[in-house]
Amino acid sequence: MTRSERGRIRVAVSTVILTMRRDRGATPRVALPLVRRTRDPFRGDWALPGGWLDEQESLEEAAARTLAETTGLAPSYLEQLYAFGAVRRSPSRVVSVVYWALLRADEVDAQSAAFEASGTAPDNVAWNDAESLPTLAFDHNRIVEYALWRLRNKAGYSRVAQGFLPPAFTLADLREAYETILGRRLDPANFRRQVEAAGNLIPTDEFRTGSHRPARLYRHNTDVALADRGPLSPEETRTP
Amino acid sequence: MTRSERGRIRVAVSTVILTMRRDRGATPRVALPLVRRTRDPFRGDWALPGGWLDEQESLEEAAARTLAETTGLAPSYLEQLYAFGAVRRSPSRVVSVVYWALLRADEVDAQSAAFEASGTAPDNVAWNDAESLPTLAFDHNRIVEYALWRLRNKAGYSRVAQGFLPPAFTLADLREAYETILGRRLDPANFRRQVEAAGNLIPTDEFRTGSHRPARLYRHNTDVALADRGPLSPEETRTP
Numbered sequence: 001m002t003r004s005e006r007g008r009i010r011v012a013v014s015t016v017i018l019t020m021r022r023d024r025g026a027t028p029r030v031a032l033p034l035v036r037r038t039r040d041p042f043r044g045d046w047a048l049p050g051g052w053l054d055e056q057e058s059l060e061e062a063a064a065r066t067l068a069e070t071t072g073l074a075p076s077y078l079e080q081l082y083a084f085g086a087v088r089r090s091p092s093r094v095v096s097v098v099y100w101a102l103l104r105a106d107e108v109d110a111q112s113a114a115f116e117a118s119g120t121a122p123d124n125v126a127w128n129d130a131e132s133l134p135t136l137a138f139d140h141n142r143i144v145e146y147a148l149w150r151l152r153n154k155a156g157y158s159r160v161a162q163g164f165l166p167p168a169f170t171l172a173d174l175r176e177a178y179e180t181i182l183g184r185r186l187d188p189a190n191f192r193r194q195v196e197a198a199g200n201l202i203p204t205d206e207f208r209t210g211s212h213r214p215a216r217l218y219r220h221n222t223d224v225a226l227a228d229r230g231p232l233s234p235e236e237t238r239t240p
Numbered sequence: 241m242t243r244s245e246r247g248r249i250r251v252a253v254s255t256v257i258l259t260m261r262r263d264r265g266a267t268p269r270v271a272l273p274l275v276r277r278t279r280d281p282f283r284g285d286w287a288l289p290g291g292w293l294d295e296q297e298s299l300e301e302a303a304a305r306t307l308a309e310t311t312g313l314a315p316s317y318l319e320q321l322y323a324f325g326a327v328r329r330s331p332s333r334v335v336s337v338v339y340w341a342l343l344r345a346d347e348v349d350a351q352s353a354a355f356e357a358s359g360t361a362p363d364n365v366a367w368n369d370a371e372s373l374p375t376l377a378f379d380h381n382r383i384v385e386y387a388l389w390r391l392r393n394k395a396g397y398s399r400v401a402q403g404f405l406p407p408a409f410t411l412a413d414l415r416e417a418y419e420t421i422l423g424r425r426l427d428p429a430n431f432r433r434q435v436e437a438a439g440n441l442i443p444t445d446e447f448r449t450g451s452h453r454p455a456r457l458y459r460h461n462t463d464v465a466l467a468d469r470g471p472l473s474p475e476e477t478r479t480p
Binding site: 006007008009010011012052053055056058080083085086087093094095097156157 | 333
């Protein structure tokens with residue numbers, strides 16, 4: 001290998017898009033879209049949405065493009081998860097930079113329906129429970145595990161759970177999102193005390209009414225950043 | 241470009257090594273090693289230690305190798321900071337995966353002295369105050385800014401500050417590390433109350449004696465993880 005070729009490695013991007021799915025009456029679950037591969041290696045196996053980084057696009061642009069091409073999904077923001085670069089993670093040497101985002105189920109449904117209606121949607125995409133995945137191509141099982149670990153971890157110190165919620169929500173909605181992320185039940189009274197003490201919620205004057213007693217709606221205090229947005233700057237944002 | 245060449249982008253690694261430097265009597269400061277470039281582009285400018293990713297090494301191995309080759313430093317653990325991939329961050333297209341670590345000043349001194357004694361140390365490395373850097377090559381000023389932001393941010397919810405401290409330390413040592421990271425003074429009584437309430441410190445039976453009244457030494461509770469160690473696994477760890 002000549003000196004000028006050093007560092008010439010194939011670079012790919014993938015995305016982990018997490019949503020909270022609720023089947024009628026069942027406990028909500030974290031779900032993500034997968035794409036069945038139509039080419040070698042791992043032809044026929046499920047994989048994360050993704051593709052090659054092109055010369056004239058940033059990493060985040062490549063992640064957004066390949067996600068939109070396969071799933072029609074367009075999260076308002078993709079956060080960089082990790083760069084995976086083990087030597088043998090693919091038959092040829094590939095570094096994959098992985099992005100992730102949380103989407104509400106109603107956003108997923110609206111974007112998916114619009115994509116179907118466009119006539120350009122491929123038929124090899126399916127949503128899967130994050131906790132019961134098949135064996136995925138490459139190291140994608142490990143990547144999903146890491147995304148779920150980061151999600152549970154961030155739930156402890158950031159407002160990441162609100163990525164699953166509409167702008168106004170009840171404390172029960174918020175607790176359910178945390179329970180889904182953490183995979184365990186939380187005591188309602190303790191949960192209420194903790195979120196009220198944290199001071200990240202702003203009570204509204206609105207209530208949700210229905211079969212139960214009216215529940216106050218809350219909004220998140222947007223003075224606190226939702227997520228680590230990375231070293232954003234004019235250079236890192238999308239080029240026109 | 242043929243299909244088989246898609247994604248062929250040059251991949252580099254860089255490292256941000258942070259230490260806490262104390263000049264006699266002065267306020268301690270965060271410092272990092274820089275390397276003066278001997279080749280184009282940016283010949284003669286200062287840059288982070290780093291180099292090209294080779295075909296047969298993982299990202300972390302490349303970061304550790306290039307750091308050791310230039311500075312002789314060998315942190316016990318390098319954490320991935322971020323993958324920088326803006327299209328115009330370098331004259332040719334380069335994706336840089338950046339790692340970071342905290343080193344104690346005495347570790348830096350011992351490793352640097354051993355490297356000097358080996359006779360292989362290059363003469364183009366210097367330590368700089370993180371808060372008063374010259375204009376660095378590429379987007380390296382932005383990378384350092386991001387590393388410092390992450391350090392300050394992590395100080396709020398993790399034990400990152402202990403990366404600057406020996407295994408046993410006084411509360412004044414710990415407060416000084418936090419003050420250096422955050423760039424502001426902290427009230428000693430409030431600080432003591434907060435760290436005691438957090439329960440991450442284990443008091444020892446040892447005291448530091450000297451010109452002041454004896455101060456109890458503490459250790460960190462190692463049941464809590466020091467840092468996000470990434471998706472570590474047999475595949476991601478170094479190959480033999």
